[in-house]
Amino acid sequence: MRPARALIDLDALRHNYHIARQRHGGHILAVVKANAYGHGALACAQALSWDADGYAVAFLDEALALRKSGIKTPILLLEGVFDPVELLEAAHRGLWPVVHHPGQIEMIAKTALPVPLRAWIKINSGMNRAGFSPDDARRAWRQLMASGMVEECGFISHFARADEPGCGATAQQILTFDKATRGLPGARSLANSAAILAWPDAHRDWARPGIMLYGADPMPGEGNGLIPVMTLESQIIAVRNLAAGEPLGYGARFITPRPTRVGLVAMGYADGYPRSAPDGVPVAVDNKLTTLIGRVSMDMLTVDLTDLPETGIGSVVELWGKQVSVNQVAQAAGTIAYELLCNVKRVSFVWNSEQPV
Numbered sequence: 387m388r389p390a391r392a393l394i395d396l397d398a399l400r401h402n403y404h405i406a407r408q409r410h411g412g413h414i415l416a417v418v419k420a421n422a423y424g425h426g427a428l429a430c431a432q433a434l435s436w437d438a439d440g441y442a443v444a445f446l447d448e449a450l451a452l453r454k455s456g457i458k459t460p461i462l463l464l465e466g467v468f469d470p471v472e473l474l475e476a477a478h479r480g481l482w483p484v485v486h487h488p489g490q491i492e493m494i495a496k497t498a499l500p501v502p503l504r505a506w507i508k509i510n511s512g513m514n515r516a517g518f519s520p521d522d523a524r525r526a527w528r529q530l531m532a533s534g535m536v537e538e539c540g541f542i543s544h545f546a547r548a549d550e551p552g553c554g555a556t557a558q559q560i561l562t563f564d565k566a567t568r569g570l571p572g573a574r575s576l577a578n579s580a581a582i583l584a585w586p587d588a589h590r591d592w593a594r595p596g597i598m599l600y601g602a603d604p605m606p607g608e609g610n611g612l613i614p615v616m617t618l619e620s621q622i623i624a625v626r627n628l629a630a631g632e633p634l635g636y637g638a639r640f641i642t643p644r645p646t647r648v649g650l651v652a653m654g655y656a657d658g659y660p661r662s663a664p665d666g667v668p669v670a671v672d673n674k675l676t677t678l679i680g681r682v683s684m685d686m687l688t689v690d691l692t693d694l695p696e697t698g699i700g701s702v703v704e705l706w707g708k709q710v711s712v713n714q715v716a717q718a719a720g721t722i723a724y725e726l727l728c729n730v731k732r733v734s735f736v737w738n739s740e741q742p743v
């Protein structure tokens with residue numbers, strides 16, 4: 387069997403969840419959208435089911451998959467519902483839709499729901515992506531409560547720059563949100579991972595940690611004690627010795643500067659390792675650090691084994707995990723850990739846990 391694997395450490399997931407809980411307090415919705423950022427939504431949700439107050443996903447189908455697997459706690463739909471059929475299903479299954487534009491209020495008012503809904507009004511506090519303008523928050527709330535279909539209504543907003551500690555934009559978003567919702571009853575939810583870790587002022591009734599659960603610090607180097615959950619690994623499947631001055635791989639991007647021992651790894655961009663990764667990105671081979679050399683191809687990539695003579699065919703290669711930080715790979719490849727993690731595919735997934743789930 388091809389040795390490309392994603393090992394998912396569910397104990398690390400629980401550890402990170404507890405850090406979110408400790409740092410924020412209150413209730414915690416574990417964000418498991420996009421297949422739990424590529425880690426397997428069902429396995430991750432199950433692993434957290436003793437701890438999590440609830441979950442957040444992007445849309446209905448992601449929530450229904452969790453319900454089918456036996457998850458009974460609240461599930462927030464971050465994008466809300468898209469049509470009345472979805473709205474009915476959401477009400478029926480006890481899901482919590484975000485309401486972020488007037489069309490969704492109209493839909494709720496016009497649909498005869500079997501059970502009253504718990505909804506969350508999204509306020510655009512400055513990101514300018516989704517949500518009601520601060521001036522419209524009160525009206526949205528009145529309309530929703532007047533619809534007779536909503537028994538409880540919370541308020542939610544999202545930060546554009548929470549991963550920049552000390553950034554005035556986040557402080558301003560918090561002020562804007564508080565002003566828009568002042569005096570209105572209902573729960574509040576502001577903090578994503580970065581705000582949980584860096585913005586105590588943003589801590590409210592419910593937090594929404596995503597990336598930190600998976601052990602990638604949104605502010606790398608802050609020492610927040612997160613443990614990487616995914617190890618993306620494979621093996622050396624061939625070794626070749628090249629003289630100095632020889633080209634390696636597509637486009638001959640890498641020319642050997644010295645006699646070089648090259649390890650061929652069964653992992654490529656079709657598995658989710660970024661093609662944009664430059665020469666020099668760290669990899670660990672049999673627990674020792676070395677570097678990627680040559681362009682990443684669809685199924686394979688090449689690493690420098692010159693200084694690791696004891697390695698060879700069958701040596702284990704960690705592309706990211708507990709030795710090579712996914713943040714470091716992402717930064718070198720011009721992207722963020724979120725994108726790398728949720729793009730992992732085609733490899734075999736192995737979920738590990740010491741604790742029964």
Ligand SMILES: *Cc1c(COP(=O)(O)O)cnc(C)c1O
Pocket residue numbers: 417419464544577578579580594595596597598604
């Ligand atoms: C994805 C998402 C989150 C989680 O963000 P992280 O940065 O991964 O913690 C929280 N809130 C909303 C609205 C989101 O879309």
